[in-house]
Amino acid sequence: MPKCKYDWPEAGDRKLIGQRISRVDGPAKSSGKAKYTYDVNLPGMLYAKILGSPYAHCKITALDTSAAESMPGVKAVRKIQDVGKEIQWVGDEIVAVAAESEDIARDALDKIKIEFEQLPFLVNEQDLSKAGDHAKAAGSEKSGDPDKAFSDPDVVISEGYYGIQTITHCCLETHGSVAEWTSPDTLKTYFSTQNVSGIPGEVGEALRQGGIDIKNNNIETICQYIGGGFGSKFGADRWGIENARLAKMANKPVKLLLERDTDLEVAGARPSSYAKIKVAANKDGSIVAWQSDSWGTGGPAGTTMPPIPYVFTDIPNKVTRHVSVGTNTGPARAWRAPNHPQAAVLTMGALEDLAAKLNMDPLEFFSKNAGLAGERAEVYRQELRKAAELIEWEKNWHPRGHQTPSSLKRGLGISLHTWGGRGHNSNCNVNIHPDGSVEVSLGSQDLGTGTRTVITIVAAETLGLPLEAIKLNIGDSKYPVDGASGGSTTVGGVSASTRRGCIDALDQLFAAVAPSLGVPADQLIAADGKIQAKDDSSKSLTWKQACAKLGVKTIQVTGKNPGPCSLGSSGVGGVEMADVTVDIETGIVKINKMVCAQDCGLVIDMKTAESQCYGAMIMGISYALFEQKIMDNITGRMLNPNMEFYKLAGIGDIGELVVHLMTGPGYDERGTIGLGEPPVISPGAAISNAVANALGVRVPTLPITPEKVLAALEKGGIA
Amino acid sequence: MKRKRQKTKGVAAERENLSRRDFLKGASVAVSSGLLITEAQAASSPSGPEAVAGPGPVAITLKINGKPHKLNLEPRVTLLDALRDYLDLTGAKKVCDRGVCGACTVILDGKPAYACNLLAVQAEGHEIVTIEGLSHDGQLHPVMTAFVDHDAQQCGFCTPGFVVACKAFLDKHPNPTLDEVEEGLGGNLCRCGTYAGVRQAVLEAAKTMKGGKANA
Numbered sequence: 012m013p014k015c016k017y018d019w020p021e022a023g024d025r026k027l028i029g030q031r032i033s034r035v036d037g038p039a040k041s042s043g044k045a046k047y048t049y050d051v052n053l054p055g056m057l058y059a060k061i062l063g064s065p066y067a068h069c070k071i072t073a074l075d076t077s078a079a080e081s082m083p084g085v086k087a088v089r090k091i092q093d094v095g096k097e098i099q100w101v102g103d104e105i106v107a108v109a110a111e112s113e114d115i116a117r118d119a120l121d122k123i124k125i126e127f128e129q130l131p132f133l134v135n136e137q138d139l140s141k142a143g144d145h146a147k148a149a150g151s152e153k154s155g156d157p158d159k160a161f162s163d164p165d166v167v168i169s170e171g172y173y174g175i176q177t178i179t180h181c182c183l184e185t186h187g188s189v190a191e192w193t194s195p196d197t198l199k200t201y202f203s204t205q206n207v208s209g210i211p212g213e214v215g216e217a218l219r220q221g222g223i224d225i226k227n228n229n230i231e232t233i234c235q236y237i238g239g240g241f242g243s244k245f246g247a248d249r250w251g252i253e254n255a256r257l258a259k260m261a262n263k264p265v266k267l268l269l270e271r272d273t274d275l276e277v278a279g280a281r282p283s284s285y286a287k288i289k290v291a292a293n294k295d296g297s298i299v300a301w302q303s304d305s306w307g308t309g310g311p312a313g314t315t316m317p318p319i320p321y322v323f324t325d326i327p328n329k330v331t332r333h334v335s336v337g338t339n340t341g342p343a344r345a346w347r348a349p350n351h352p353q354a355a356v357l358t359m360g361a362l363e364d365l366a367a368k369l370n371m372d373p374l375e376f377f378s379k380n381a382g383l384a385g386e387r388a389e390v391y392r393q394e395l396r397k398a399a400e401l402i403e404w405e406k407n408w409h410p411r412g413h414q415t416p417s418s419l420k421r422g423l424g425i426s427l428h429t430w431g432g433r434g435h436n437s438n439c440n441v442n443i444h445p446d447g448s449v450e451v452s453l454g455s456q457d458l459g460t461g462t463r464t465v466i467t468i469v470a471a472e473t474l475g476l477p478l479e480a481i482k483l484n485i486g487d488s489k490y491p492v493d494g495a496s497g498g499s500t501t502v503g504g505v506s507a508s509t510r511r512g513c514i515d516a517l518d519q520l521f522a523a524v525a526p527s528l529g530v531p532a533d534q535l536i537a538a539d540g541k542i543q544a545k546d547d548s549s550k551s552l553t554w555k556q557a558c559a560k561l562g563v564k565t566i567q568v569t570g571k572n573p574g575p576c577s578l579g580s581s582g583v584g585g586v587e588m589a590d591v592t593v594d595i596e597t598g599i600v601k602i603n604k605m606v607c608a609q610d611c612g613l614v615i616d617m618k619t620a621e622s623q624c625y626g627a628m629i630m631g632i633s634y635a636l637f638e639q640k641i642m643d644n645i646t647g648r649m650l651n652p653n654m655e656f657y658k659l660a661g662i663g664d665i666g667e668l669v670v671h672l673m674t675g676p677g678y679d680e681r682g683t684i685g686l687g688e689p690p691v692i693s694p695g696a697a698i699s700n701a702v703a704n705a706l707g708v709r710v711p712t713l714p715i716t717p718e719k720v721l722a723a724l725e726k727g728g729i730a
Numbered sequence: 731m732k733r734k735r736q737k738t739k740g741v742a743a744e745r746e747n748l749s750r751r752d753f754l755k756g757a758s759v760a761v762s763s764g765l766l767i768t769e770a771q772a773a774s775s776p777s778g779p780e781a782v783a784g785p786g787p788v789a790i791t792l793k794i795n796g797k798p799h800k801l802n803l804e805p806r807v808t809l810l811d812a813l814r815d816y817l818d819l820t821g822a823k824k825v826c827d828r829g830v831c832g833a834c835t836v837i838l839d840g841k842p843a844y845a846c847n848l849l850a851v852q853a854e855g856h857e858i859v860t861i862e863g864l865s866h867d868g869q870l871h872p873v874m875t876a877f878v879d880h881d882a883q884q885c886g887f888c889t890p891g892f893v894v895a896c897k898a899f900l901d902k903h904p905n906p907t908l909d910e911v912e913e914g915l916g917g918n919l920c921r922c923g924t925y926a927g928v929r930q931a932v933l934e935a936a937k938t939m940k941g942g943k944a945n946a
Contacts, residue, residue: 037878038870040886041893043821043861050820058815113815114806183825183833183887183921238823238887239921271827459885459922622881622927629923654826654919662925663912 015576017511019613019682020472022675026538027472029674031618034464035478036236036457045236048203049268051189057086057109059257059267060116061250062123063102063277067339067647068132070097071105071125078122079108084115087260089253097130099311100341101648102276104249109257109265134642136308136336137174137285137712146306149335150316155328160300166291169365173286174712175356175695177308178638180279180346181657184238187268188251190258197229198255202247203268205240206495207232208454210247211488217252223259232488240458242345243279245495272652280640281346282309284317284353285712288361296371296379298362301326305357306334309343317354322391322427322584323362323383340642340649345497347630348430348688352695356713359426359696364709367411373425373700374404384427387584391427394586394608394673398425401606401669402588412707418596421603422705424589426696432611432685433581434503434572435494441470441512443520443566447555449474451512452484455493455505460687461619462501468615469506473513475537476554491569499685503579504572506615506683511578512570519566524557579682585609587628587693589701590666595724598717600702602632602666605694610673612684617672624670624690631694633660639714783851790854794819795863801850809853810834810845813860821861821890825919832918833891835898836860842898842917861890864897873897876935882927888920896932906936 020028039045071094080088087109092098098105106123110116133145161168182203189201198218202210211230218225237244254267269278286305292298307314313335320326366376374395381391399405408423442450451470457463463483470481484490494504520542521532528535528551530544543551552560572578590604607624614620637658641650651657695713702720703709710723784805792799792812801816810827813819813836822845825833829847836845837859864871873896876882883889892915899914900906906914911932920928 033878034881034883036886037881037883038874040883040889041874041877042865042870043890043893045886046820047823047887049823050814052815052818052820112807113811114804181921183823183831183885183919236887237885239885241921271825459883618881622884622924625926626884626923629925630921633923653828654830655828659919659921660923660925661919662915662928665925668926 017514017574017576017578019510019578022679025472027468027478029614029617032464032468032478032616034461034619035467036463047184047236047238048187048189048201048234049184049238051201051266053189053191053264056189056264056266057111057261058113058116059107059109059254059265060113060120061104061269061273062106062120063104063273064098065101066098066127066129067101067134068099068130069127070130071095072128073124073126075124076106078124079119082115082119082122084111085119086110086263087257088119089257089260091249091253100277100339102273102341104253107250107253107257107267109261132339132647134338134340134647135644136283136306136338139306139334139336142336145338146334146336147313149313149333151332153330157300157302157328157330160328161289161291161302166293166299167365167369168289168291169361169368170289171361171364171709172711173288173357173360175284175353176713177283177640178281178346178634179275179640179657180239180241180243180344181275181659182239182241182243182279185269185271185274186244186248186250186278188254189264189266190255191264192258192262196225198225199231199233200255201233202251203237203244204232204234205237205244205456205458205497207234207456207486207488208492209495213247214252214255217247218255221256223256233486234456235486237456237458240496241347242349242497245345245497271654275640275652275657276649277341279344279346280310280341282314282343282353283307284314284357286319286357288357290361290365292365292369294369296369296376298323298326298365298380298383300328303331303357305331306336307353308336308338308340310340311337311342313337314343315350317350317357319354319357321351321354321358322429323358323380325383325385339647347691351428351430351688351692352634355426355428355692355696356699360699360709363424363700363703370410372408374399374408377425377427384584387429387582390584390610390673391586394584394610397671398586398588398606398608401608401671402590402604404588407590411704418594420593420595420705422591422593422701422703424697424700424702424704426587426693426700428585428689428692430499430583430685430689430692431581432499432503432583432688434507434579434683435500437493437504437508437572438491439505439508439512439570440491441516441568441570443516443558445558445561445563445565447558448482449476449480450482450484451509452490453493453505453508454488454490455485455501456496457485458496460496460501460623461616462496462505464619465502465615466505466509469509470513473510474517476540499687499689502615502685503683507572507574507578508570510570511572511574512568515568515570516566519568520557523560524552527560528552577682580612580684583610583684583689585689585693587690587697589694589697591698591701591705593702593705593720595706598720600636600715600720602664602698604667604669605632605697606669606671607690608671608673609686609690610678611686611689612681613679614672614674615683620672620686621670623686624672625668627690628668628694629660629665630691632665632698634713635695635698636660636664636714788851790851792850792853792858793856794858795860803850805849805851807850808846809836809848809850812850813845819860819862823887823891825887830919831888832895833888835891835894835918837894837898840901842895861894864893871897872938873900873931873935876931876938880927880931880934882924882931884922884924888918892918892920892928896935900932900936900939904936904940906932908933
């Protein structure tokens with residue numbers, strides 16, 4: 012018996028929660044019927060294109076759009092930035108053009124006459140000595156007495172250089188929107204966004220500031236399907252606002268989705284992070300001291316220090332110093348687990364090198380030091396054991412350098428990670444109609460994480476109905492306000508508001524049917540498509556019969572999060588291990604196998620939860636081995652703003668993947684916790700450690716390209 | 731990456747042969763005797779295969795999912811833009827727009843092709859099948875069912891291209907090994923990381939489709 016009214020059902024009572032259920036919008040997606048923002052075609056719709064800056068740092072000295080404006084087929088031209096404006100990165104928007112076809116819009120951009128004064132710029136930060144006044148001290152922390160700890164003659168010290176590159180989000184659907192003024196003061200927008208409920212307010216405010224009188228209640232934002240976000244699609248963005256203005260000027264609907272090159276240049280970057288790190292441990296392997304000097308860039312605004320030392324936060328003696336480098340590159344955006352993959356690469360690399368110096372098995376080393384991870388220490392120990400079992404650590408691990416004579420060198424690596432993931436604020440309308448139909452509505456969105464599926468499962472489980480009985484409405488700002496989908500907050504938010512809404516709606520239904528069943532309302536339950544007496548199943552009505560007792564009146568209640576009874580919590584741990592083979596003749600790293608042991612509280616849908624972990628490992632393999640935003644010191648441009656040279660992992664690059672979600676007693680009772688971020692944190696570090704184990708030498712920075720492997724081998728290693 | 735895709739076997743390679751070389755030819759806007767231009771089309775073209783089309787709109791008919799569609803398009807319009815912007819067939823997605831990612835995959839005369847790398851005028855006279863042509867009356871194609879069952883999709887933006895590529899792949903390789911799947915589907919990219927599900931889905935679909943091309 013649940014202790015609190017809204018509590019999740021006990022394990023034995025769950026019909027749907029925790030099962031392996033296929034995502035409810037799977038058929039729409041796999042059949043090509045799902046309509047994304049990019050797919051919205053409206054009658055008379057125009058296509059917009061943007062002229063961006065060709066220079067990393069410049070001032071506009073002349074701008075003439077008249078030739079573009081007079082072109083046949085061009086319907087609106089907007090100067091976004093005019094003469095005198097200083098521009099800080101390549102691709103920053105200057106002019107937007109709306110025309111009858113994509114090709115005409117592109118032609119019109121060619122007709123724009125524009126001149127610039129070029130200014131000095133910095134686009135690469137890895138060599139801090141060249142950053143000049145772009146580099147600024149950005150924080151320092153100290154605890155314990157690190158100087159004394161490092162000078163203790165009995166400690167073993169390891170020093171190294173570690174780094175993780177800037178990558179882009181590379182959402183397959185680029186950023187953008189379709190805007191339609193359905194009346195002079197009413198705007199309908201379709202946005203590729205992670206924040207359906209938040210867009211109208213942002214658009215309204217920006218339009219009013221730009222002199223267009225519109226009320227927020229006359230703005231609607233729709234996003235039924237989104238082709239990837241990963242943290243880069245929270246805002247309306249300048250192009251989203253400008254698109255609404257173009258539509259107003261042209262008095263026609265306009266579609267503006269960024270071109271692939273622009274998207275990679277301006278619409279998403281994960282900040283880099285580099286560090287010189289010194290760590291010390293007693294001879295028994297217990298870590299005693301940490302010192303780091305880190306730097307990185309996230310574009311013009313620089314970076315903040317990643318949370319280092321990561322996971323092992325209770326190292327007794329620590330000093331960290333960070334330098335933020337502002338560069339003339341597209342601004343950073345949140346990328347799945349902001350600053351955590353960076354922290355993992357820096358920390359786990361330094362610690363694994365220390366373990367090697369101690370001649371300790373890293374599994375033993377990390378397990379021994381799990382106590383430094385605070386309250387989740389025991390979870391990490393369990394996950395280390397599970398992951399080790401799945402990757403057969405005992406059998407497959409060897410100390411660095413102990414290798415076969417073949418040119419193929421195998422290695423194993425470990426990384427640990429953590430994340431919060433508490434549910435965000437959420438409102439869920441539950442309607443139970445007299446004909447028995449059920450509608451659940453939230454202004455949320457499904458990024459592909461399975462949000463639709465999770466909400467449907469919770470509603471069906473709570474109401475005792477099959478999944479098909481629930482009509483779910485999301486992806487539209489006309490539904491109750493919900494949080495943005497970021498930081499792994501969605502599942503906790505929507506599952507809790509849905510649960511509370513459905514239970515409150517059931518209360519009303521129970522009250523309506525209690526007299527005819529002759530059973531007090533508080534003695535009724537909803538199960539198996541029936542409303543029945545808790546202790547006497549002979550006293551029951553089918554769902555439809557019960558709803559008919561409502562007469563003509565629909566039940567509508569709003570469930571909220573936060574709210575009564577604890578349905579979720581925050582804070583997870585996770586362990587990933589990688590098994591790689593490195594060819595020391597070619598430098599190519601091949602993933603043999605990766606395993607992920609992850610907790611996330613109560614799992615609502617095992618199938619889509621596992622998919623989050625599989626996907627995260629694959630994204631991780633991609634940034635560990637292939638991806639990099641390569642900036643050119645001479646032109647200030649990104650050299651690979653396309654998908655043949657901005658390389659994503661392919662289906663043949665991923666090896667065998669194993670996911671184990673920690674569930675059952677000790678985990679389930681924590682309620683729901685988000686899962687989107689955590690499993691993407693560790694792959695880079697785990698793979699880097701596996702490569703170091705294979706080669707006997709650290710490849711200091713990601714991505715671990717063949718060139719870097721060969722360079723590392725030349726410096727020293729087993730070759 | 732790339733390692734698999736660089737090999738010259740498999741569907742991905744066939745697709746490259748079809749599209750990339752032809753794109754270079756097509757890009758000159760001359761409807762010349764490229765690999766794609768069949769005798770049937772040459773015969774149907776009143777001014778002969780060497781005629782230069784454009785730059786203004788030209789009348790063409792595209793046979794898509796068994797039905798003819800009359801269009802008036804500039805020769806520079808890609809098959810992908812024709813499908814999406816002019817026919818509202820939006821299952822094929824524009825992602826890389828240069829023949830790398832496979833999100834726009836369609837089937838042209840039985841072979842997978844990148845629709846972003848073909849001009850619409852080049853596709854005239856050919857049988858074009860899009861994702862919309864693979865399901866009928868709400869009945870999912872076995873490849874689609876396998877994608878749903880094995881959760882071979884997250885955001886779903888790459889999924890239609892993957893499904894079409896898988897269908898074409900399985901037509902040629904009804905009993906694929908895992909290695910063949912990884913090689914044959916190497917021309918399609920996913921960002922969410924659904925490859926683990928895709929591998930299973932393709933092998934599963936191969937089983938359910940065995941002995942006949944259900945819904946093909």
